[in-house]
Amino acid sequence: MGTISLRRQALWAFAFCVFMSTQGASPLAAQGAESSIYNVPMAEYPKVDGQRRAIFRLRAPEALSVQADICGKKYPMKKGSDGMWTVTTDPLVVGFHYYFFIVDGVQVTDPASDCFYGCGRMASGIEIPETPEESAYYTFNRGIAHGQVRECQYYSEVEGRARRCFVYTPAEYETSPERKYPVLYLQHGMGEDERGWHEQGHMANILDGQIASGKCEPMIVVMDYGNCGYIHGAKRGETRDEFGASFGDIMLKDIIPFVEKTFRVETDRDHRAMAGLSWGGHQTFQITLTHLDRFAHIGAFSGAILMAPGQDIKGVYGGVFADAEKFNSQVHTLFIGQGTEEGMGSDRMSRSLKEAGINHVYYASPGTHHEWLTWRRCLNEFLPLLFKE
Numbered sequence: 368m369g370t371i372s373l374r375r376q377a378l379w380a381f382a383f384c385v386f387m388s389t390q391g392a393s394p395l396a397a398q399g400a401e402s403s404i405y406n407v408p409m410a411e412y413p414k415v416d417g418q419r420r421a422i423f424r425l426r427a428p429e430a431l432s433v434q435a436d437i438c439g440k441k442y443p444m445k446k447g448s449d450g451m452w453t454v455t456t457d458p459l460v461v462g463f464h465y466y467f468f469i470v471d472g473v474q475v476t477d478p479a480s481d482c483f484y485g486c487g488r489m490a491s492g493i494e495i496p497e498t499p500e501e502s503a504y505y506t507f508n509r510g511i512a513h514g515q516v517r518e519c520q521y522y523s524e525v526e527g528r529a530r531r532c533f534v535y536t537p538a539e540y541e542t543s544p545e546r547k548y549p550v551l552y553l554q555h556g557m558g559e560d561e562r563g564w565h566e567q568g569h570m571a572n573i574l575d576g577q578i579a580s581g582k583c584e585p586m587i588v589v590m591d592y593g594n595c596g597y598i599h600g601a602k603r604g605e606t607r608d609e610f611g612a613s614f615g616d617i618m619l620k621d622i623i624p625f626v627e628k629t630f631r632v633e634t635d636r637d638h639r640a641m642a643g644l645s646w647g648g649h650q651t652f653q654i655t656l657t658h659l660d661r662f663a664h665i666g667a668f669s670g671a672i673l674m675a676p677g678q679d680i681k682g683v684y685g686g687v688f689a690d691a692e693k694f695n696s697q698v699h700t701l702f703i704g705q706g707t708e709e710g711m712g713s714d715r716m717s718r719s720l721k722e723a724g725i726n727h728v729y730y731a732s733p734g735t736h737h738e739w740l741t742w743r744r745c746l747n748e749f750l751p752l753l754f755k756e
Contacts, residue, residue, distance in 0.1 A: 403480065403493045410479035419495050421456045421466075425477065430470050437466035437493070444468075460708070461497045462740025463567050465490035483567055487558040487597045492567070497740075504576055505569040505743050511579035512538035516571050521625040525616045532622065533565050534630065535588035537578055547631045549638035549754040551588045551664075552618065553746075554647030557599060557611075561592045567739045573747055583750040587630055591622050595646050607673070611646060615654050619661070637699065640753050642666030644742040649673065656684040664700040664753050668745035669711045669737055680719040691724030700752045701727035704745035706735035728752060 400414035400422055412424040423435045423442075428450025435442045435454050444452040465485045467474045476482050480491035496502065507513075514537045523530045537548070553570065555563040564570045570588065577583040595611030602610075618641075627634050639662050643651040648670015655662040672683055681689040688694060701720075705713035717729035730748045735741040 404496075405481040405492045405494060406479055407481060412479055413477065413493055415493070415495055416455070419458045419461065421459060421464075421493055421495070423454050423456075423466075423468075423477070424479075425452045425468055425470075426450055427452055427470055432469075432471055434469040435466060436469055436474070438464055441469065459495045460734065460736055460738075460740075461495045461501075462735060462738050463492060463494050464738065465492055467491060484560050484562055484596070485558055485567070487601065504747050505572050507572055508576055508579075511575055513575045514538045514540065514571060514578075516565050519625075519629070521621065521629075523617055523621045525613075525620050530592065530617070530621070531561060532589055532591040532625075533561055534590070534626070535565075535571055535574060536630070537585040537587070538575065539585055540587075540631075544631075547633050549584060549586045550626060550630075550632050550640070551586055551750075551753065552622070552639075552641040553588050553590050554593050554641070554643030554650055555590070556643070556645030556647050556669075557595050558597060560596045561590050564588075564590045568743055568746065570743075570746060573743065574750070577747070577750050584754040586754065587626070587632055589622065589626055591618070593643070593647055593650055595650070611650055612653070614650055618654055619658065623661075636661055636663045638663075638754060640664030640666070640700065642668065642702070642746075642749060643670060644668040644745070645670060645737065652684070656687050659687070659697050663698060665698060666700070666702040666745070666749045667704070667713070668742045668749075669705045669709060669713065670703075671712060672716055680716070681723055688720065688723050688725055695724075695726045698726075699755075700749075701725065702730070702745075702749045702752060703727060704730035704732065704741075704748060706732045706737065706741035708735060709737040709741065711737065 400416035402411055403413045403415060412422060414422045416422060421437060425433060427433055433444040433452040435444055435456065437456060442454045442456055444454040446452050465483065467490060468477055476489060477491040480493065482489040483492045514535055517534045517536065519532050519534055520529050553564050555561065574588060578585050593611055594614040599607065599610045626632060641651045641655050641662050648667030651665060651667055651670060652672055655665045674683055703713045703717055705711045717727065720727050730745060732741045732744040
């Protein structure tokens, strides 16, 4: 009984700390601010004010120094007499942001926020909201039918171990048992994992809305781990070309066979697409452009074709872009997108492809950086292009 009592006390103490870390904001600083949508239950802070500034609170009475680290910028926090540390950030761009607290030099997550896998570790998350009209396409709509996102396990013959993927099935999947569906394989970026598109990207809401409105074809979406869930450089001696490269074999030899065995899907190349964000976009190019017999639809969101200085785009991937007529007859969709503020070079890539005569669609997300709002917008633009007869 003594052990149970001590555990109970510890749980109450932890809960109290979480509660207290969200209290004590000055009315002036928080005027007009609203709690973040990712706050844990009963947590009032962090908040976002009308100027798109984040307001953070952390109770740490014994700490000597606390900073809020958001988007790589560190904000020193001020300690009150009650042991509450506070800070209000500069205005932030709209969209999803990872953040941490640095307490006496130790990086920790915010006990008042949900955690997401990003930056190669679990991180707190905050959304700087758009207007309801702007965010409608990735917001849950109670007035339409909704698909399911299933967590699946399968055995990888390539790795010799079990792996996990998330699979979206459209709302009609259960009620149309005779129908087979096209498949989009959708990849995360460096330092993230297979949860990213579902949790940070709100992909199911985007698909549900587009399918319900007839904007895109009903499809299955597969989100798997790209073997790049850490930051390049963390593995000693690993080159850039080696980073995440093992995923190609897993995609072709394990994931596609598992999906085609488990779900009702079309199995020809015309009904198979692959897209990814950031490093996942690079992986998409690596896999699809060397296996055009398997893929007819390709998308890269802030992704890159890594070229040597001065290299002609017609020489990459075994010269796949050298014969524009042949490429254009094989690839039904080639989509390239990025945020206008991130400078990933997708605009220069688009110009090179245009000069080479390669049919493609280029999209620039206005005012966004290398973050999830850019990639939500890219997905929203990409989906209507797929699987058109």
